Amino acid sequence: MAGDARIAWERARERYPADAHLPLPRWATRGLPDGPEEAWDAIARVSAERSGALSVYVHIPFCETRCPFCDCHATIAPRGSREAVDRYIDALTSEIAAFAALPGLAGRPVTTVHFGGGTPLAIGAEAFKHIVTVLRESLGTHGATEWALETTSRLLDDAHIDVLDGLGFKRIHVGVQSLQSQLRRILGRREQPHEVLERIAACLERGWVVSADLLYGLPGQVGAMLREDITMLADAGIHGISLYHLNAGPHNVRFMTQHGLAERDETRLCEDFMLLAEGAALLEELGFPRNHVTHFARPEDANLYSRHALRGEDLLAVGSSADGVMGPYFYRHVELDGYGSAIGPVPLSGGGAYTAAEERARPLVTRLMAAEVFADGLDDVSLAFCGELEATGLLERANRGGVWRLTTAGSWFSGAMCAEAWSLYDGARTSR
Ligand SMILES: C[S@@+](CC[C@H](N)C(=O)[O-])C[C@H]1O[C@@H](n2cnc3c(N)ncnc32)[C@H](O)[C@@H]1O
Ligand code: SF4
Known part of the structure; x- marks a missing residue:
């Protein structure tokens, strides 16, 4: 088991840096x-x-x-x-x-x-x-x-x-x-x-x-x-x-x-x-x-909040520093210091629309985050990327046809992997 994990680490390290982080919201990358x-x-x-x-x-x-x-x-x-x-x-x-x-x-x-x-x-x-x-x-x-x-x-x-x-x-x-x-x-x-x-x-x-x-x-x-x-x-x-x-x-x-x-x-x-x-x-x-x-x-815990995007739902977020998504638009709130004294009904620090390239990447990023990548509705670019992730040990085939699961390496390197997925369609793949 320890040997397998070591091999998985080394394979994944050929692709991504060791210092893992969780996937970042879009604003954290491009403001x-x-x-x-x-x-x-x-x-x-x-x-x-x-x-x-x-x-x-x-x-x-x-x-x-x-x-x-x-x-x-x-x-x-x-x-x-x-x-x-x-x-x-x-x-x-x-x-x-x-x-x-x-x-x-x-x-x-x-x-x-x-x-x-x-x-x-x-x-x-x-x-x-x-x-x-x-x-x-x-x-x-x-x-x-x-x-x-x-x-x-x-x-x-x-x-x-x-x-x-x-x-x-x-x-x-x-x-x-x-x-x-x-x-x-x-x-x-x-x-x-x-x-x-x-x-x-x-x-x-x-x-x-x-x-x-x-x-x-x-x-x-x-x-x-x-x-x-x-x-x-x-x-x-x-x-x-x-x-x-x-x-x-x-x-x-x-x-x-x-x-x-x-x-x-x-x-x-x-x-x-x-x-x-x-x-x-x-x-x-x-x-x-x-x-x-x-x-x-276990099956009882459907983790509804974290998996909202997989169900195609908007996330109405309220409160300081909260991140929300309404259709093609993401937004973020001000931090606590400014929350009670902000002008206007909703203390936002700002927002932005997903670009056309990001919209094409969204289905894949959503599935990677949910640890469950089903092929339905993914285009050739996303599917080819999943094939690369599988070859690097970041995804593995699940029992059900057409479905990949995130491996432990996929979870550890999820930040770099999702960053790369976001840029699949803009001609500027960032992490390779
Ligand atoms: C926002 S806290 C809310 C839970 C609650 N306040 C508590 O502490 O039990 C959610 C979780 O963030 C995690 N967390 C806090 N600090 C962390 C850190 N430095 N690194 C990783 N996870 C952290 C903890 O596991 C914590 O339960
Ligand atoms: S400071 Fe608050 S949010 Fe952070 S771990 Fe402690 S109780 Fe939870």
């Missing part, structure tokens, strides 16, 4: 051509011509404390004063109202409403309920809409579980990170592993779909630790697991430096890849095939 006002006008124009189901993402960037390893866009919800939180909620609900006022939008059925952050429950149960009520009254949610939430296990106490149950939540994504006591200490996670598992069990008892985040590439982490975490979660009855490589970003410089991870050389990156390979192989064996670049799931 936001339109400013905030033009972007809002474009969204309104495009929205008028769109119909069918959509998915909703709500970003709440507050946490109880700031974890040292975290590279997310999140800030501490101040205990003494609610001013910053209240200002945020006002801006968020105004934004929801502005979207809902676009002709036809409120009538579109909502497949999922996914709350991410941050730790959305950190704003308090009443404020959280208020946002859910506004969404329910403003958009086309219905009995089958999947309400989903990302949270720490710490905030999944019985009272919060009751609140979520009362609000109709059906999917909980728990930030476990690790179940190893020594790693949890380094990560600043105070609950004991058995307490985390108890919280997961309490969610499963409600009949919810429950999934968990685990990190790999942590200081001192070895394969046996990751395998034990996966086994404990699988034994607990979890439905899905995301495996995230510990990422370096502006928010965790101190943590990465302190643990000698600020610069990871090829040897270290290859070791991390081997950890991923061990974890992924065990997950497949336990009945959790990959259903997104970083996510493995």
Whole structure:
């Protein structure tokens, strides 16, 4: 197994650089051509011509404390004063109202409403309920809409579980990170592993779909630790697991430096890849095939938010730094600092239309991200590229005819692979 993973690494390295990253949104590569006002006008124009189901993402960037390893866009919800939180909620609900006022939008059925952050429950149960009520009254949610939430296990106490149950939540994504006591200490996670598992069990008892985040590439982490975490979660009855490589970003410089991870050389990156390979192989064996670049799931966990594009749905994103897509148009919000004080109904930093070349690449990129590349509807250029990826061990044939699956190497190198896919039709393939 280790030998196979090493061979897979070496083959893939002939094509892409070792330093992996996840696929980037289009704006991160080529910026936001339109400013905030033009972007809002474009969204309104495009929205008028769109119909069918959509998915909703709500970003709440507050946490109880700031974890040292975290590279997310999140800030501490101040205990003494609610001013910053209240200002945020006002801006968020105004934004929801502005979207809902676009002709036809409120009538579109909502497949999922996914709350991410941050730790959305950190704003308090009443404020959280208020946002859910506004969404329910403003958009086309219905009995089958999947309400989903990302949270720490710490905030999944019985009272919060009751609140979520009362609000109709059906999917909980728990930030476990690790179940190893020594790693949890380094990560600043105070609950004991058995307490985390108890919280997961309490969610499963409600009949919810429950999934968990685990990190790999942590200081001192070895394969046996990751395998034990996966086994404990699988034994607990979890439905899905995301495996995230510990990422370096502006928010965790101190943590990465302190643990000698600020610069990871090829040897270290290859070791991390081997950890991923061990974890992924065990997950497949336990009945959790990959259903997104970083996510493995039993059939119960359809991972609706991450796979919205595969269903051809728009992503209506609200909240600071949130990225959305409306038909042929992508947009991004301002960061938290500017969110409550932006001018206009929707605090956007800008947007842009996909180019004709990008539109041709979109079906393939969407399938690569979903870890499931079916050939239907792909043209010769995309199919030839899939053949190249297969020859490099980044895709493999699945059992079903005409379908490729992302391999572990494909997942590790997904950022470079998708960057190359985006430029397939513009005559400027970037990564080769
Ligand atoms: C935005 S957080 C929300 C979850 C929740 N606040 C928590 O911490 O449990 C989503 C996930 O991002 C992942 N994450 C945070 N920092 C990371 C980093 N430096 N590298 C990779 N993944 C990270 C964690 O696995 C976390 O559960
Ligand atoms: S890991 Fe989660 S709880 Fe910790 S700072 Fe990041 S978003 Fe907040």
